[in-house]
Amino acid sequence: MTERRPLLAAGAALLLARARPAAAQPVDTARAASFIQATGRELVAAINGGGGVTQRRDQVAAILRRAVDVEGVGRFILGRYWRVATPEEQAQYMRLFEETLIRNLSARFGEYQGVRFSLGRSQQRTEDDALVNTIVERPNLAPFSLDWRVGEVGGQPRVVDVIAEGTSLRLTTRSEYSAVISRNGGRVAALLDAMRNQVAQLAAREGR
Structure with missing residues (x-):
C-alpha cells in the first residue's frame, strides 16, 4: 500500500492540474502599447474633427466603449456585492456603471x-496585464498623465483600469x-439610486 501512495498522489495532482484553468498568458507590452496608441489616435481624431460638441462626445463615447472592458471593470468594482444583488439590480448597475464610466x-x-x-513608457505590471503611460495635452490647460492598464479579454486587448496622476x-x-452600500445597510438599491443621481448631474452639466 505504501508503494502505491506516491502513484496515487501523482495521479491526483495530474487530475487537479487538468481541472484548473490554464494560467493567464502574459500581455505583450508592445501589443498593449500599439492598442493604446491606436485608441488614442481615434480619440484625438474624434475630438479634433468636425461636428458639434454633442457629436464629438458621442464619437468619443463609442471609442471608449470598444476599448474598455466595461463588464469586467464593473464587476470588479462592485466586488462581493455583485453576488448580493438581484439579477435585475445587476442589469441596472451595469447600465448605470457604463454610462457613468464613459x-x-x-x-x-x-x-x-x-x-x-x-505615448510614454510601457511595462509589464502583472502576469496578465501591462501598463501603458500616455500624456494628454489640451489647449490652455496643463498636460496630464494617464496610465492605461491593458489586459487580454476574449483574446483582444482591453483597458481594465485607468490611473490618473497616480490614482x-x-x-x-x-x-x-x-x-455607499455599507452606509445603507448593505443594500445595492441605495447605490443604484446614487448612481442615477450622478448620471443626472453629469447629463445636466453637459446640457443634455
Whole structure:
C-alpha cells in the first residue's frame, strides 16, 4: 500500500492540474502599447474633427466603449456585492456603471479641439496585464498623465483600469461604491439610486 501512495498522489495532482484553468498568458507590452496608441489616435481624431460638441462626445463615447472592458471593470468594482444583488439590480448597475464610466472618461479629454495624445513608457505590471503611460495635452490647460492598464479579454486587448496622476479609477470607485452600500445597510438599491443621481448631474452639466 505504501508503494502505491506516491502513484496515487501523482495521479491526483495530474487530475487537479487538468481541472484548473490554464494560467493567464502574459500581455505583450508592445501589443498593449500599439492598442493604446491606436485608441488614442481615434480619440484625438474624434475630438479634433468636425461636428458639434454633442457629436464629438458621442464619437468619443463609442471609442471608449470598444476599448474598455466595461463588464469586467464593473464587476470588479462592485466586488462581493455583485453576488448580493438581484439579477435585475445587476442589469441596472451595469447600465448605470457604463454610462457613468464613459461620461467621466470622456470628460477627461475635454470638448475643445486641439487635443494631443502622446505615448510614454510601457511595462509589464502583472502576469496578465501591462501598463501603458500616455500624456494628454489640451489647449490652455496643463498636460496630464494617464496610465492605461491593458489586459487580454476574449483574446483582444482591453483597458481594465485607468490611473490618473497616480490614482486608480477602479480602486477609488470600488471604495466609494462600497461605502455607499455599507452606509445603507448593505443594500445595492441605495447605490443604484446614487448612481442615477450622478448620471443626472453629469447629463445636466453637459446640457443634455
